[in-house]
Structures are given as C-alpha cells and as structure tokens.
Amino acid sequence: MSIILRPGVFNIHRSMSSMAGVVENTIRSKLLSTLDAKHLDVINESYMHNVPKGAETHFKVVVVSDKFDGLPLIKRHRLVNDILKEELQTGVHALSIVAKTPQQWETSDKVIESSPNCKGGFGK
Amino acid sequence: MNSLLRRSIFPIYNNSLKLTCRSFAEVPVKEKIDEIVKKNKVVVFMKGVPEAPRCGFSNAVVQIMRMHAVPYDSHDVLSDENLRQGIKDYSNWPTIPQVFINGEFVGGCDIMLQMHQSGELIEELKKVGIKSALLTAEESKKKEENK
Numbered sequence: 618m619s620i621i622l623r624p625g626v627f628n629i630h631r632s633m634s635s636m637a638g639v640v641e642n643t644i645r646s647k648l649l650s651t652l653d654a655k656h657l658d659v660i661n662e663s664y665m666h667n668v669p670k671g672a673e674t675h676f677k678v679v680v681v682s683d684k685f686d687g688l689p690l691i692k693r694h695r696l697v698n699d700i701l702k703e704e705l706q707t708g709v710h711a712l713s714i715v716a717k718t719p720q721q722w723e724t725s726d727k728v729i730e731s732s733p734n735c736k737g738g739f740g741k
Numbered sequence: 742m743n744s745l746l747r748r749s750i751f752p753i754y755n756n757s758l759k760l761t762c763r764s765f766a767e768v769p770v771k772e773k774i775d776e777i778v779k780k781n782k783v784v785v786f787m788k789g790v791p792e793a794p795r796c797g798f799s800n801a802v803v804q805i806m807r808m809h810a811v812p813y814d815s816h817d818v819l820s821d822e823n824l825r826q827g828i829k830d831y832s833n834w835p836t837i838p839q840v841f842i843n844g845e846f847v848g849g850c851d852i853m854l855q856m857h858q859s860g861e862l863i864e865e866l867k868k869v870g871i872k873s874a875l876l877t878a879e880e881s882k883k884k885e886e887n888k
Contacts, residue, residue: 690856694848694849694852
C-alpha cells in the first residue's frame with residue numbers, strides 16, 4: 618500500500634491548528650484500512666469557516682480505491698459517509714468527497730479544487 | 742395506523758396555540774418530507790434561501806440550478822431544526838445541501854457538481870421533462886452554425 622504524502626501546504630494548515638488533528642487522523646486511518654486506499658488526502662478545511670481556530674469540523678477527502686470499481690457516484694459517497702458515520706455524528710459538519718478508482722485517478726489531472734467559500738451559516 | 746390516528750385527532754389539538762407551534766413535530770417528519778419531495782420535480786434542501794444561501798455548498802447547488810434554469814422548490818433547513826435532522830435521516834445522508842429529482846435523492850453538492858460537469862444532469866433533467874438552459878443554448882448555437 619502506498620501512502621502518498623500530502624503537499625506541504627496542507628501540513629502548514631495543520632501545524633497552525635493547536636489540536637494536532639485527532640479527528641483528521643481517525644478519518645485517515647479509517648479510510649485507509651477499510652477501503653485499502655491507493656491514494657488518500659484528508660484536508661482539514663475548517664479554517665475556511667466560521668469556527669474556532671484548530672477546529673475539526675469541515676473536511677475534504679480524496680480517496681482512490683479499487684473498492685469503488687463498478688459503483689455509481691452516490692454509492693461511493695454513501696460508502697465513505699458510512700465509514701465516517703461516527704465522526705459525522707460527533708462534530709464533523711461538512712465532508713466533501715472525491716472518490717475515484719485507480720484507473721480514473723491515473724487519467725485525471727489530479728487537481729483537487731478547493732471547496733466553495735463559506736457563507737457563514739455555521740456557528741452563527 | 743398510528744399516523745392515521747394522529748391525523749384525525751390533529752385538527753382538534755390544532756386549536757391550542759402551544760401545540761400549533763409544535764405542529765411540525767406532531768406530524769411525523771418523514772411523512773412531511775415525503776410530501777415535499779414528491780410535490781415538485783426538483784427539490785433542494787439547503788442552508789438559507791436561493792437569493793441568499795448561507796453555506797458555500799448550498800450556494801454552489803443554487804448556481805448550478807441557475808445555469809440550467811431549473812425550476813425548483815427549496816427549503817431552508819436553518820429555519821427548522823426538525824427538518825434539518827429529518828432530511829438527514831430521510832435520505833440517510835449526513836450533510837446539506839440535498840437534491841431530489843422526481844422524489845428521489847440524487848446527491849449533495851459534490852455529486853451535483855460532477856453531474857453538471859459530466860453532462861449527466863442534463864440527461865436526468867430530461868427524464869423528468871425539464872430542458873436544461875445549457876442544452877437550449879447549445880442547440881441554438883448549432884442552428885446558427887448550420888445557417
């Protein structure tokens with residue numbers, strides 16, 4: 618299993634947060650083990666939102682797994698949501714998902730767009 | 742059976758102001774949502790209203806709908822806590838926004854965005870008799886070229 622290291626920019630965001638990403642690590646290990654992910658990015662986007670510094674409320678995950686083979690998009694998303702059910706019930710408020718098969722990942726441009734800007738509906 | 746019973750008693754209780762305030766909770770949320778998603782071809786559950794979305798993900802869905810000029814019914818989950826939790830339970834989907842086409846849950850922001858990019862959304866809309874504005878634009882462009 619190859620785990621591709623995240624680009625430095627995400628590490629900066631992480632070191633900025635005082636809470637060293639407990640939830641982030643849980644999300645990473647759950648997705649890695651359950652989906653046998655070939656590529657995985659767990660990006661804490663909470664800083665983009667109206668939440669306290671170091672919060673772990675908004676995430677984006679990029680998962681590349683053979684287990685998505687033959688599954689329509691909605692079922693892939695349901696699979697990821699289900700694996701992270703506990704996190705979603707206990708504080709993770711937004712989860713953006715990119716779910717691709719290794720073949721789709723190889724032929725894609727591998728550029729992950731950042732999530733849309735917050736409109737302030739959370740925490741107000 | 743239970744719900745039938747509740748329905749028939751409901752109008753009597755409705756006279757009481759206290760219970761009127763709780764009316765949404767009295768009618769099972771699931772039934773209420775069932776009715777909402779089946780009433781219109783396209784229904785969006787979002788944070789805020791289309792004119793002023795209060796979440797970037799909800800805003801993205803509104804923009805997609807606007808591009809395709811889709812007529813849709815929208816519901817603000819921030820103004821109703823029962824609906825906010827109820828819709829998540831109803832579709833077994835943990836996040837908002839949520840889009841329904843023909844009474845069926847289609848997806849959230851990520852899925853709508855990908856369906857928009859792949860052209861699948863145009864096809865799904867066609868199935869329920871809605872012609873996407875993007876398709877209309879494409880057709881008139883072709884006509885121009887053929888002239």
